[in-house]
Amino acid sequence: MRIRKGDEGPLDPFLAWMLKRAGLQPAAYRSGAMQRRICACLRKLRVSSPCSARELLERKPELLPSVLNTILIGVSEFFRDPPVFDYLEKTVLPELLQTRPRLRVCSAGVSGGQEIYSMAMLLAEAGALNRCELLGVDCRADAIRRGYAGRFYTEDMDGVAPVRRERFFRPVAGRWEVSAELKKQIQWSRQDLLDLDAGGACDLILFRNVAIYFNNRHGDEAWARLCDQLVPDGFIVTGKAERPPASLPLVRVGPSIYRKIAR
Numbered sequence: 001m002r003i004r005k006g007d008e009g010p011l012d013p014f015l016a017w018m019l020k021r022a023g024l025q026p027a028a029y030r031s032g033a034m035q036r037r038i039c040a041c042l043r044k045l046r047v048s049s050p051c052s053a054r055e056l057l058e059r060k061p062e063l064l065p066s067v068l069n070t071i072l073i074g075v076s077e078f079f080r081d082p083p084v085f086d087y088l089e090k091t092v093l094p095e096l097l098q099t100r101p102r103l104r105v106c107s108a109g110v111s112g113g114q115e116i117y118s119m120a121m122l123l124a125e126a127g128a129l130n131r132c133e134l135l136g137v138d139c140r141a142d143a144i145r146r147g148y149a150g151r152f153y154t155e156d157m158d159g160v161a162p163v164r165r166e167r168f169f170r171p172v173a174g175r176w177e178v179s180a181e182l183k184k185q186i187q188w189s190r191q192d193l194l195d196l197d198a199g200g201a202c203d204l205i206l207f208r209n210v211a212i213y214f215n216n217r218h219g220d221e222a223w224a225r226l227c228d229q230l231v232p233d234g235f236i237v238t239g240k241a242e243r244p245p246a247s248l249p250l251v252r253v254g255p256s257i258y259r260k261i262a263r
């Protein structure tokens with residue numbers, strides 16, 4: 001996705017300060033979209049101006065992670081965009097599993113974990129989970145903590161078919177907890193995707209609904225970095241409204257699914 005006019009300008013100084021405190025690169029983010037989140041951020045801190053918000057965060061830095069949640073919204077769903085997961089299940093995974101002894105799968109911008117757990121369910125159903133390493137990466141500590149815990153409210157479970165709920169979840173204290181079978185194959189890492197080190201080449205990367213946060217230059221850089229971490233012939237999956245820069249050796253092979261080709 002290319003950015004709109006109004007998203008190009010510099011970031012509001014308070015937002016820039018906050019992202020920097022969170023270890024992120026303010027210059028990477030689209031200003032317009034972020035600007036619209038300031039009110040939510042002030043509401044969360046119960047203050048009336050960015051100046052008071054900064055003062056409060058300087059006094060109480062422990063509030064930063066929850067405020068970051070209001071800026072970098074982590075909306076996600078299990079099996080989000082079903083045609084994409086259908087194609088992964090029926091076409092991409094069978095080929096990868098047939099041609100490679102082990103698979104590495106990364107969800108870049110994993111949020112609360114729905115995406116990487118969806119992949120883990122598909123791999124378990126294919127009888128291949130124990131030869132797969134899965135990695136969930138996000139810049140928000142809260143997202144990583146929630147993903148690792150793997151506990152979801154009933155309203156988060158809409159995308160999970162009853163047969164999967166039965167097999168991969170159990171009710172715990174009013175929520176649905178992911179089974180140990182899935183959890184044990186997944187590593188979690190708090191990292192900035194712009195400096196991502198996936199710890200080895202990946203066969204499949206999900207990079208969905210994250211590039212929309214970045215301005216053109218940094219979005220392209222994030223794509224290039226992820227493409228570098230893909231094995232030749234590996235796959236990368238985008239969000240519905242996203243597509244990789246044309247300069248990268250990626251060809252579209254399915255709905256929002258691209259494959260790395262040799263050049």
Ligand SMILES: C[S@@+](CC[C@H](N)C(=O)[O-])C[C@H]1O[C@@H](n2cnc3c(N)ncnc32)[C@H](O)[C@@H]1O
Nearest residue numbers: 072074075076109111138139192193208209210
């Ligand atoms: C809208 S969610 C997408 C979740 C999931 N990929 C999906 O499509 O359902 C975007 C996620 O990207 C994360 N994010 C934003 N900037 C990031 C960065 N620089 N490094 C790592 N994660 C980032 C946010 O914290 C958020 O959890």
